[in-house]
Amino acid sequence: xxxxxxSPEALRLQEGESSSLNCSYxxxxxxxxxxxxxxxxxxxxxxxxxxxxxxxxEKERLKATLTKKExxxxxxxxxxxxxxxxxxAVQAYGQNFVFGPGTRLSVLP
Amino acid sequence: DADVTQTPRNRITKTGKRIMLECSQTKxxxxxxxxxxxxxxxxxxxxxxxxxxxxxxxxxxxxxxxxxxxQAKFSLSLESAIPNQTALYFCATSSATEAFFGQGTRxxxx
Numbered sequence: 001x002x003x004x005x006x007s008p009e010a011l012r013l014q015e016g017e018s019s020s021l022n023c024s025y026x027x028x029x030x031x032x033x034x035x036x037x038x039x040x041x042x043x044x045x046x047x048x049x050x051x052x053x054x055x056x057x058e059k060e061r062l063k064a065t066l067t068k069k070e071x072x073x074x075x076x077x078x079x080x081x082x083x084x085x086x087x088x089a090v091q092a093y094g095q096n097f098v099f100g101p102g103t104r105l106s107v108l109p
Numbered sequence: 110d111a112d113v114t115q116t117p118r119n120r121i122t123k124t125g126k127r128i129m130l131e132c133s134q135t136k137x138x139x140x141x142x143x144x145x146x147x148x149x150x151x152x153x154x155x156x157x158x159x160x161x162x163x164x165x166x167x168x169x170x171x172x173x174x175x176x177x178x179x180q181a182k183f184s185l186s187l188e189s190a191i192p193n194q195t196a197l198y199f200c201a202t203s204s205a206t207e208a209f210f211g212q213g214t215r216x217x218x219x
Contacts, residue, residue: 043199043201043211044152101149
């Protein structure tokens with residue numbers, strides 16, 4: 001059974017304090033790993049798709065990396081507007097998305 | 110306009126009532142999904158549809174039914190609502206590479 005876990009459950013950072021969020025997964029035949037951002041009361045918003053180990057993608061202060069067992073979302077010099085819940089999901093070939101429980105990030109000014 | 114539109118955005122209903130949540134999308138994708146989100150449990154798949162004639166149960170389909178009226182429309186029904194169906198419900202559509210979500214429907218069953 002495909003599974004996704006995320007850590008930490010919640011993270012509080014000071015503005016400018018860089019950190020990383022972890023997504024660990026077990027899947028038979030990874031087709032893709034996805035990162036989403038979700039603001040309170042809103043739907044998840046797509047950030048990145050990673051397809052193979054060693055792949056990296058960047059968007060503003062965010063960088064996602066992928067290994068064979070986990071993915072990291074690195075946040076460099078975060079700002080308060082980066083506060084949100086970050087969701088990780090995996091998709092095996094021929095299967096649906098499986099989502100992790102998310103990491104709630106708070107960035108304090 | 111949003112790519113995926115859900116109605117209503119909020120609903121309070123009584124136990125035993127039938128309720129329908131509606132979803133429409135303008136992305137032109139064939140795949141559509143209904144998820145529910147509960148604190149600490151993440152997004153769980155209720156039903157999915159890969160085209161108008163294809164409907165499939167997800168991991169938590171008991172107590173729910175769906176209808177795919179058109180490529181762009183996918184509705185979720187609770188035939189007899191119960192309090193543990195209180196949750197945030199999301200509709201989504203996907204291409205082969207990414208999923209697009211609606212804004213969600215907050216459903217409370219009292």
